[in-house]
Amino acid sequence: MEQLIYIVEDDDGVCEVYDGAFEGLYKTEFFENGADFFSVFSKNRPDLVILDIMLPDMDGYTILSKIREMDERVPVIIVSAKSDEISFVKGLNKGADDYMAKPFSIMELLARVKTNLRRANLYVTKADGFLVDNNTYKILYNNVDLGLTLKEFLLLKLLISKAGITIEREELFREVWGESFVGETRTIDMHIASLREKIKAVGGEDNIVTVRGVGYRYDTK
Amino acid sequence: MEQLIYIVEDDDGVCEVYDGAFEGLYKTEFFENGADFFSVFSKNRPDLVILDIMLPDMDGYTILSKIREMDERVPVIIVSAKSDEISFVKGLNKGADDYMAKPFSIMELLARVKTNLRRANLYVTKADGFLVDNNTYKILYNNVDLGLTLKEFLLLKLLISKAGITIEREELFREVWGESFVGETRTIDMHIASLREKIKAVGGEDNIVTVRGVGYRYDTK
DNA sequence: GATAATTTTACAAAGGCTTGACATTAATTT
DNA sequence: AAATTAATGTCAAGCCTTTGTAAAATTATC
Numbered sequence: 001m002e003q004l005i006y007i008v009e010d011d012d013g014v015c016e017v018y019d020g021a022f023e024g025l026y027k028t029e030f031f032e033n034g035a036d037f038f039s040v041f042s043k044n045r046p047d048l049v050i051l052d053i054m055l056p057d058m059d060g061y062t063i064l065s066k067i068r069e070m071d072e073r074v075p076v077i078i079v080s081a082k083s084d085e086i087s088f089v090k091g092l093n094k095g096a097d098d099y100m101a102k103p104f105s106i107m108e109l110l111a112r113v114k115t116n117l118r119r120a121n122l123y124v125t126k127a128d129g130f131l132v133d134n135n136t137y138k139i140l141y142n143n144v145d146l147g148l149t150l151k152e153f154l155l156l157k158l159l160i161s162k163a164g165i166t167i168e169r170e171e172l173f174r175e176v177w178g179e180s181f182v183g184e185t186r187t188i189d190m191h192i193a194s195l196r197e198k199i200k201a202v203g204g205e206d207n208i209v210t211v212r213g214v215g216y217r218y219d220t221k
Numbered sequence: 222m223e224q225l226i227y228i229v230e231d232d233d234g235v236c237e238v239y240d241g242a243f244e245g246l247y248k249t250e251f252f253e254n255g256a257d258f259f260s261v262f263s264k265n266r267p268d269l270v271i272l273d274i275m276l277p278d279m280d281g282y283t284i285l286s287k288i289r290e291m292d293e294r295v296p297v298i299i300v301s302a303k304s305d306e307i308s309f310v311k312g313l314n315k316g317a318d319d320y321m322a323k324p325f326s327i328m329e330l331l332a333r334v335k336t337n338l339r340r341a342n343l344y345v346t347k348a349d350g351f352l353v354d355n356n357t358y359k360i361l362y363n364n365v366d367l368g369l370t371l372k373e374f375l376l377l378k379l380l381i382s383k384a385g386i387t388i389e390r391e392e393l394f395r396e397v398w399g400e401s402f403v404g405e406t407r408t409i410d411m412h413i414a415s416l417r418e419k420i421k422a423v424g425g426e427d428n429i430v431t432v433r434g435v436g437y438r439y440d441t442k
Numbered sequence: 443g444a445t446a447a448t449t450t451t452a453c454a455a456a457g458g459c460t461t462g463a464c465a466t467t468a469a470t471t472t
Numbered sequence: 473a474a475a476t477t478a479a480t481g482t483c484a485a486g487c488c489t490t491t492g493t494a495a496a497a498t499t500a501t502c
Contacts, residue, residue: 150448164356166356166358184490186449186450190450191448193493210491212456212490213458213490219357371458372459406460406462407462407480407481410479411460411461412459414482433478434479
């Protein structure tokens with residue numbers, strides 16, 4: 001699975017550097033400004049974001065906060081010409097995963113991207129045989145497509161990405177449905193049930209654990 | 222919940238810097254060399270490791286690899302006086318989560334530690350042979366799952382977290398049940414009883430002390 | 443309008459929690 | 473020291489909440 005990187009950067013020269021560095025390694029998409037970025041990001045999630053903190057239309061930190069509202073986990077590397085600590089610390093506090101000061105070397109860039117991808121994918125790759133493809137919205141188990149619907153995909157992806165951690169029903173609702181928990185309904189259970197069924201259908205074990213009174217958790221073997 | 226950081230560093234001056242930076246924030250333990258470190262690490266796991274890559278007895282990368290063999294998840298920040306990229310890339314490839322070049326600032330150090338702890342999501346506390354895992358809602362005693370229900374989990378967690386302090390029945394009720402104390406009932410006693418039973422079942426002592434007329438207290442050995 | 447996806451409804455099954463009666467123990471009074 | 477009182481320990485029955493499941497109803501998609 002080729003990994004996708006979104007790059008928010010308005011300087012063409014710098015974009016070319018990225019392009020050269022990532023060629024053949026990762027798929028990239030470039031965005032000149034925050035608005036362009038979010039029009040795509042809201043629909044499709046990359047595996048990593050490289051974010052220039054100095055942009056024309058929107059403050060980089062605002063973008064970062066918005067990203068974190070929409071996606072808690074996608075790795076964000078912020079890039080800045082300012083090498084002062086204030087912006088560095090500020091970025092990390094706002095939920096950035098890493099920081100690079102311009103100018104940076106190709107090696108440093110590649111190493112940082114690699115580490116951050118490794119980190120983000122740690123759970124996924126560890127999740128015994130599952131492969132989550134955010135581009136196609138498919139999840140494969142031992143290379144067999146589970147044939148999930150959108151809600152099922154989001155739900156299982158969330159569970160797998162937080163493998164080992166129990167996710168409260170309220171949070172599941174918020175993350176998958178984007179709403180706050182609404183009263184009593186069997187919706188979540190329904191989707192869990194079909195996930196279990198579909199996983200079993202391709203020979204997978206049922207590693208989705210019910211935590212009574214709390215929520216669900218995906219447990220690795 | 223205080224988090225524990227292991228620091229492998231042979232330079233006393235640098236150790237003092239860490240000490241000052243982390244004071245009151247995190248609990249720290251220092252190790253001068255790899256052998257010392259592993260003698261402790263094999264028995265007790267910290268929440269994060271800071272590893273100097275230049276050590277007298279063992280190559281830092283060897284230590285890193287050994288850590289990763291033993292623990293896939295604990296965040297490791299490598300620190301090096303060499304600011305060259307080779308060691309940086311090498312460390313990241315060997316499974317380090319972050320990298321800092323000496324000299325680094327306190328702010329940078331704290332920010333990196335914070336981010337890495339956040340990411341690790343290690344929400345686990347250890348005390349007195351107990352391991353409270355908020356991710357799975359399990360409490361282990363000597364690595365054996367007590368098999369607690371939710372209420373039992375919350376109750377024991379509360380008792381352990383306030384070890385040595387007697388907690389009034391009213392407070393127990395409020396914290397675990399989320400309500401104020403309602404008249405006379407044997408509910409709390411029941412749960413205490415099953416806790417004692419379950420702890421005994423895995424060979425633990427009964428360290429839950431009844432304080433007549435007040436409440437209960439967990440006493441550390 | 444047909445098909446697929448999602449939510450709702452209704453009910454069953456499980457599991458956990460509470461209750462009340464009674465036993466036991468500790469503190470207090472006589 | 474015995475008696476009294478109050479608080480806690482214990483047990484099992486039953487209730488209540490939560491979850492599982494199937495099917496129907498609704499909503500979205502093409």
